[in-house]
Amino acid sequence: xxxxxxxxxxxxxxxxxxxxxLKAQGEHAEExxxxxxxxxxxxxxxxxxxxxxxxxxxxxxxxxETSPVFLLVFLFLGFAAGIRNVIREANKMQREAGVxxxxx
Numbered sequence: 001x002x003x004x005x006x007x008x009x010x011x012x013x014x015x016x017x018x019x020x021x022l023k024a025q026g027e028h029a030e031e032x033x034x035x036x037x038x039x040x041x042x043x044x045x046x047x048x049x050x051x052x053x054x055x056x057x058x059x060x061x062x063x064x065e066t067s068p069v070f071l072l073v074f075l076f077l078g079f080a081a082g083i084r085n086v087i088r089e090a091n092k093m094q095r096e097a098g099v100x101x102x103x104x
Contacts, residue, residue, distance in 0.1 A: 038093060045085040046082035046083065047082070049078040049082025053074040053078020054074070054075055056078075057074035
């Protein structure tokens with residue numbers, strides 16, 4: 001009779017521990033990204049910004065029949081957004097490296 005009362009409690013405790021571990025791993029997932037992965041992400045951010053600006057500019061120029069005006073404007077804005085994302089990620093990496101250096 002004692003074992004049957006304990007089993008559900010142990011199972012519930014095990015389930016809560018598993019959920020807590022998964023939650024803790026999810027909070028630190030960004031720290032496990034390799035430097036190569038982060039560099040790849042920064043490159044993709046830059047290309048995506050330029051590509052999106054190019055796409056919007058070409059479509060607006062076609063719709064409004066203005067030659068390269070919006071293409072140039074949105075290409076520049078996309079490039080600026082991509083550079084901003086790259087700088088933000090680089091600063092984040094630098095802060096994390098500083099924290100890691102202080103811990104050692």
